[in-house]
Amino acid sequence: MIRQRTTVINSGPNHNDVIQNVNTTHLSLVPQPEHNFIVENKYTRTPEKFNYIKHLRIQTKFRGNTPQLSQLIFPYEFSEGINIYAIPQNINNPENKQAFYDQVQQAIYDLVGLKIDSSNWINNINSLYYHNVTPLNLNANHKFLQGVKLWKSDVDYELQLGDKLTLKQVVTDVPALQFQTERGVYKEIGLFLKDDSIAKGADDIVLSGLRVILDAKSTSDENVFKTMFHIKPRHRLLNGTIHSEIVDQGLHPILRTEVGELSSVADEDVIPGECKLYYYINLNRSLIFDQFQSVPINSSLVINNGNKNLELPEYKINEWGNEVMFEFDTQPSQIDFTLHSRYQLPNASHTNASVIHSSLPQVFMACNVKDDHLLDKSPFDSRSVLGGNYEVYFTNNTVFYHINHDTSSSVNAKIPHGVTTFDRVNNITSITVLIGFTMIIYVILKKVITRKDDVVVSENKKNE
Amino acid sequence: MIEIKHVLIVSIILRIAFFGYGLYQDKYMVVNYTDIDYLVFSDASQFVYNGQSPYLRETYRYTPLLSWLLIPNNFTFLFDNAIWYNFGKVLFMACDLITGYLIMKLLAKDQTLTKRKIMSLSAIWLINPMVITISTRGSSESVLTVMIMLSVYYLIVRDNVVVSGIWLGVAIHFKIYPIIYLPSILLYLQSTPFIKQIPILNLVNLKNLQFFISTIITVVVLTLGMYWVYGYEFIDNSYLYHLTRLDHRHNFSIYNMALYYKSALPFATTSYNDIEKFTFIPQLLLSSLIIPLTFAQTDLVSTLFLQTFTFVTFNKVVTSQYFIWFLIFLPHYLSKSTLLTANKVKGVVVLLSWVVSQGAWLYFAYLLEFEGVNTFDYGLLYASIGFYLCNCWCLGVFIDKLESKSADLSSKKEL
Numbered sequence: 001m002i003r004q005r006t007t008v009i010n011s012g013p014n015h016n017d018v019i020q021n022v023n024t025t026h027l028s029l030v031p032q033p034e035h036n037f038i039v040e041n042k043y044t045r046t047p048e049k050f051n052y053i054k055h056l057r058i059q060t061k062f063r064g065n066t067p068q069l070s071q072l073i074f075p076y077e078f079s080e081g082i083n084i085y086a087i088p089q090n091i092n093n094p095e096n097k098q099a100f101y102d103q104v105q106q107a108i109y110d111l112v113g114l115k116i117d118s119s120n121w122i123n124n125i126n127s128l129y130y131h132n133v134t135p136l137n138l139n140a141n142h143k144f145l146q147g148v149k150l151w152k153s154d155v156d157y158e159l160q161l162g163d164k165l166t167l168k169q170v171v172t173d174v175p176a177l178q179f180q181t182e183r184g185v186y187k188e189i190g191l192f193l194k195d196d197s198i199a200k201g202a203d204d205i206v207l208s209g210l211r212v213i214l215d216a217k218s219t220s221d222e223n224v225f226k227t228m229f230h231i232k233p234r235h236r237l238l239n240g241t242i243h244s245e246i247v248d249q250g251l252h253p254i255l256r257t258e259v260g261e262l263s264s265v266a267d268e269d270v271i272p273g274e275c276k277l278y279y280y281i282n283l284n285r286s287l288i289f290d291q292f293q294s295v296p297i298n299s300s301l302v303i304n305n306g307n308k309n310l311e312l313p314e315y316k317i318n319e320w321g322n323e324v325m326f327e328f329d330t331q332p333s334q335i336d337f338t339l340h341s342r343y344q345l346p347n348a349s350h351t352n353a354s355v356i357h358s359s360l361p362q363v364f365m366a367c368n369v370k371d372d373h374l375l376d377k378s379p380f381d382s383r384s385v386l387g388g389n390y391e392v393y394f395t396n397n398t399v400f401y402h403i404n405h406d407t408s409s410s411v412n413a414k415i416p417h418g419v420t421t422f423d424r425v426n427n428i429t430s431i432t433v434l435i436g437f438t439m440i441i442y443v444i445l446k447k448v449i450t451r452k453d454d455v456v457v458s459e460n461k462k463n464e
Numbered sequence: 465m466i467e468i469k470h471v472l473i474v475s476i477i478l479r480i481a482f483f484g485y486g487l488y489q490d491k492y493m494v495v496n497y498t499d500i501d502y503l504v505f506s507d508a509s510q511f512v513y514n515g516q517s518p519y520l521r522e523t524y525r526y527t528p529l530l531s532w533l534l535i536p537n538n539f540t541f542l543f544d545n546a547i548w549y550n551f552g553k554v555l556f557m558a559c560d561l562i563t564g565y566l567i568m569k570l571l572a573k574d575q576t577l578t579k580r581k582i583m584s585l586s587a588i589w590l591i592n593p594m595v596i597t598i599s600t601r602g603s604s605e606s607v608l609t610v611m612i613m614l615s616v617y618y619l620i621v622r623d624n625v626v627v628s629g630i631w632l633g634v635a636i637h638f639k640i641y642p643i644i645y646l647p648s649i650l651l652y653l654q655s656t657p658f659i660k661q662i663p664i665l666n667l668v669n670l671k672n673l674q675f676f677i678s679t680i681i682t683v684v685v686l687t688l689g690m691y692w693v694y695g696y697e698f699i700d701n702s703y704l705y706h707l708t709r710l711d712h713r714h715n716f717s718i719y720n721m722a723l724y725y726k727s728a729l730p731f732a733t734t735s736y737n738d739i740e741k742f743t744f745i746p747q748l749l750l751s752s753l754i755i756p757l758t759f760a761q762t763d764l765v766s767t768l769f770l771q772t773f774t775f776v777t778f779n780k781v782v783t784s785q786y787f788i789w790f791l792i793f794l795p796h797y798l799s800k801s802t803l804l805t806a807n808k809v810k811g812v813v814v815l816l817s818w819v820v821s822q823g824a825w826l827y828f829a830y831l832l833e834f835e836g837v838n839t840f841d842y843g844l845l846y847a848s849i850g851f852y853l854c855n856c857w858c859l860g861v862f863i864d865k866l867e868s869k870s871a872d873l874s875s876k877k878e879l
Binding site for chain 2: 248249250251252291292293308309310311313315316343345346352353414415416417418419420421422425426428429430432433435436437439440441442443444446447448
């Protein structure tokens with residue numbers, strides 16, 4: 001049995017003429033002009049059990065302009081690209097440990113077509129973590145997803161595999177929608193609009209509308225329920241934008257983030273004086289973070305997971321990179337994060353430099369709030385036992401105020417690499433070493449012979 | 465009339481001035497004056513101060529002794545820690561001055577040298593901006609140079625082979641390379657031929673045994689002691705790392721670019737002429753065997769200079785700090801060569817060619833490091849070839865212009 005929960009957010013001013021048809025088997029919705037829907041689909045089912053995987057979470061975010069309304073209700077505030085978390089079980093000996101890595105590799109390959117070797121993972125606070133800046137779509141034909149309708153590719157989604165399998169996908173700019181009963185699928189469709197007339201602030205979002213149950217097994221005539229509910233969101237937005245880009249400095253690029261003046265956090269539930277600014281980033285393995293020298297001014301290092309070697313070239317590092325987070329004492333107007341480049345594989349690209357893409361840093365205020373038990377009552381809450389990038393490092397009573405990046409922000413660093421061959425360099429070097437060695441031996445021999453001659457001459461003189 | 469003490473006073477003032485400027489630059493300028501290595505030593509000493517291993521500091525590849533020496537960097541009593549933090553630099557400056565003083569004492573042993581000559585030769589170290597910059601930026605090379613110079617001083621000036629052996633042992637523990645001085649010193653200390661047909665027996669005499677045993681015991685005691693405290697990570701970081709490293713990051717070494725390309729080859733790939741397997745051969749053959757056998761009995765300190773210059777020229781990794789290693793012997797060498805007398809022009813050409821070839825390399829390194837220009841395959845490769853060949857040529861000149869009949873203070877006749 002699959003449970004489908006579809007939340008349709010009507011971005012228009014009211015629900016007039018939105019519902020075209022509703023009965024026990026059908027629901028059809030049409031948005032008001034220029035107010036297309038925002039939809040989150042959530043599927044839940046009982047999965048096939050894995051021997052060695054206790055929990056798996058895949059969070060994928062595509063680059064794009066997410067409408068603010070979507071961000072306010074559906075939190076997909078994780079790093080751009082693909083973020084994969086795994087917790088093993090039953091790995092009490094090396095064979096089982098390897099079996100876990102094999103199993104998780106296969107599962108991920110089947111789901112998103114990505115092969116992750118055991119050495120590619122890094123450890124975070126309670127799980128293995130893999131990140132790649134390139135987002136990947138789910139394989140719609142995977143057996144786990146049978147009966148699940150993936151609405152669109154290239155949209156943010158999240159898949160969790162534990163006792164249950166849940167898949168969430170958020171789609172924006174959706175025109176007309178049709179729903180109907182389907183054998184084996186329990187559907188709960190909600191149509192809501194954000195009602196600001198009742199809401200008190202960003203800490204209280206009110207959704208009002210109706211829910212429709214489409215269940216082929218149901219015999220009840222009543223399947224439409226008028227609904228209104230309050231959400232206390234964990235992820236909130238601060239006004240304004242920030243800009244991040246690489247400032248070229250040869251092999252030591254600076255990732256500069258212009259923060260500017262931030263609007264203050266004024267929600268009622270926030271405990272005064274318990275907010276701090278954080279900077280979270282997933283760094284590609286080609287970029288070195290030197291935790292002893294490169295912590296940005298006025299901040300302290302909170303998290304640095306991944307390979308900490310400061311010397312190895314990129315091709316000697318197996319881990320995908322590093323997960324780094326700083327906490328700021330005061331609010332900076334600009335954050336300069338100095339990086340160092342790992343040497344690249346010769347001929348790594350067709351040009352004479354590799355361009356390294358990393359995901360944008362996430363800059364946010366984290367605040368402690370009152371009534372934190374209401375946070376995880378939200379049906380859209382993102383907090384889980386694992387994953388969520390930075391989320392897992394904070395307590396349950398923390399809310400996050402995000403500042404969006406402008407559209408021109410990027411983290412692209414250029415690292416030069418050799419473009420010739422080992423044999424050429426090796427031959428040139430060997431010949432040169434030999435020439436130098438011969439030069440020295442020649443001079444030494446000349447010196448020894450001259451010295452002997454001097455001795456012979458002086459002995460001859462003595463004899464004379 | 466300028467006297468030797470004036471050179472010493474000027475050298476102290478210069479070091480204080482450089483040190484003060486460094487504090488200013490660190491505080492007010494974007495690029496720091498303090499060497500990155502100083503941060504590494506200081507962090508390692510902080511771990512030691514907190515009862516932990518210095519090897520918790522990434523890239524700390526030295527003996528724990530160095531981190532122990534810098535423990536005061538972490539003190540807070542009497543003064544603020546910001547003041548104590550500079551303790552290491554002051555220590556390095558002091559070692560640097562003592563090294564200069566020992567160079568002076570060694571030169572003074574040669575009674576043919578005038579005071580003026582001693583003064584100008586010792587100034588090569590004492591008021592050399594490169595030397596002063598290296599110690600005031602917080603590089604620890606002067607701790608090593610003082611150990612080596614103490615060994616030479618006790619051997620030649622004080623004629624105390626045991627203390628000399630102990631200092632050489634400490635130096636070898638500190639950084640492995642001074643082991644190349646052992647054959648030279650043993651040859652220098654050898655007796656007059658006992659049985660001409662078996663020259664090796666000439667090496668066996670009381671002084672040689674005392675020197676050799678004191679050196680070995682010091683190395684063994686220090687190394688076992690550090691192993692006892694820090695275990696395998698000490699051996700791994702302090703010694704094995706240096707023997708096995710394939711340093712791919714650009715440096716002056718002739719081998720550097722080949723090692724970069726080599727490091728990128730798949731593990732299984734082998735080549736008949738894999739250069740990194742042979743780097744030790746010319747280096748050790750020349751610096752530990754041929755040069756000692758040829759020159760050690762004629763002029764020990766000049767031999768040490770030639771050995772060190774060769775060792776650095778043929779090393780897999782060469783950075784500016786390594787030049788300090790042979791600079792301690794340069795004043796003595798110049799006092800024994802004709803480069804400052806009959807061959808002045810050649811001396812100037814040697815100096816200029818060394819500076820220019822180094823400058824060419826630095827130019828391409830700058831373009832790569834700070835401008836992001838790809839200079840790997842042509843600029844850096846050819847510049848390192850030029851610098852290497854220039855070093856070999858300089859070495860040839862040094863050998864050629866070393867006076868054969870040296871009235872050497874360190875010649876065997878003095879013993």
